[in-house]
Amino acid sequence: MRNELEERIMSARKILDEAQIVIIGAGAGLSTAAGLDFGGERFEKLMPEYGKRYGYDNMYAGDFYPYETLEEYWAFESKVILLNRYELEALPLYKKIYNIVKNRNFFVMTTNVERQFVKSGFHEMQVFATQGDYSFFQCSKGCHKKLYYNEDKIREMVDETKDCKIPTDLIPKCPICEEQMKINLRADQYFIEDQAWDESSKRYNEYVSDVGLKKVVYFEFGVGYNTPGIIRYPFEQMTYRNPNAHLIRFNKDYPDGAKENVNKTISFTEDISIILEKIYPER
Known part of the structure; x- marks a missing residue:
């Protein structure tokens, strides 16, 4: 008989396997979990x-x-x-995430500024680093x-x-x-959004808009309440609006999702690396 953690792991695997689209949202907690302390x-x-x-x-x-x-x-x-x-070279946790989604239809939104996604194999055209670099x-x-x-x-x-x-x-x-x-x-009103930033923002927003009612997983890592309006709240809203959407959230401090999404959210407070290895040990 599987325990509660195993049930969450198996549910996350099933949802990811069935997803047509995976949209990754990453905050500072991901880099901390990856060892960038x-x-x-x-x-x-x-x-x-x-x-x-x-x-x-x-x-x-x-x-x-x-x-x-x-x-x-x-x-x-x-x-x-x-x-x-x-x-700093590409960190193993970032490379693990890349190996999970590399053959999928995906996009990345991140507030992190260390360029770890690109170092780990993600193409720049599929990463929107909204807070700078x-x-x-x-x-x-x-x-x-x-x-x-x-x-x-x-x-x-x-x-x-x-x-x-x-x-x-x-x-x-x-x-x-x-x-x-x-x-x-991004620290004040003088933050420069150059042409590359504008183009990246446009690609991300068009990608999100094209999801429609497809089976999508919002794959969220280490996003708290420092700037929740960038990733956390939009992911919850998009999960709510799409009956075929699910949110998989990794957050040791703030794991709970919106109450309206209680049956569409799987949360983990456990170590991200360990859980991803259990979800996809072969990748």
């Missing part, structure tokens, strides 16, 4: 000098620290981007809509960092208005 032992191992100097214990806190100089801020920020965007600089005042790929500049900043500061001449400046550059992350 911005605090704890990883921070202590990779950025001990920053914790010792400024007193914070994770990379998120470092983003909001009131650095006295831009030289200090960019020393920290460049190290974070190097570690989480350029030096660590890979690009933009004008901090949004004076024009061009983005600038930053790998060489980031590596140079890290290489030249001394005493938690970069040289002043490495501070990135906008080539148009000469204001400071910043990373292309």
Whole structure:
């Protein structure tokens, strides 16, 4: 006799096997589950000098620290981007998700900015990273809509960092208005949605609109209530409106779905990697 967890696993497998479409929604909880931890032992191992100097214990806190100089801020920020965007290989959990859906009709919506989906095999044309990308600089005042790929500049900043500061001449400046550059992350009204972002948004929205009444699984990973209007609430609404839709939600803190979807939602608080391996051990 199967236990309750086994029933959920078997139900998720059946729903996925029968689905005509799989739409993935991924938040920060997926990257954390995959091992991309911005605090704890990883921070202590990779950025001990920053914790010792400024007193914070994770990379998120470092983003909001009131650095006295831009030289200090960019020393920290460049190290974070190097570690989480350029030096980190495709993580096994992301590759597992890709292996599950790679031969399916699918699309990805993510608020994550580390580009792990593309690294893991997903084609850029099937991924909409709505909150930006660590890979690009933009004008901090949004004076024009061009983005600038930053790998060489980031590596140079890290290489030249001394005493938690970069040289002043490495501070990135906008080539148009000469204001400071910043990373292309949605944090204020100056976030740049360039042509590539517009095209990606259009592809995703057209894809979602074309679902109709097809059998669709909304495959949601680590999406909480930081920005629920981007993935969590829309997934619940689309599940409700389509009688042939189901929501599979992985969330250790907020697993419950809308009460209207109680018979169409399968939730897991358990470890994502372990559950996916049990659902599809052969992939």
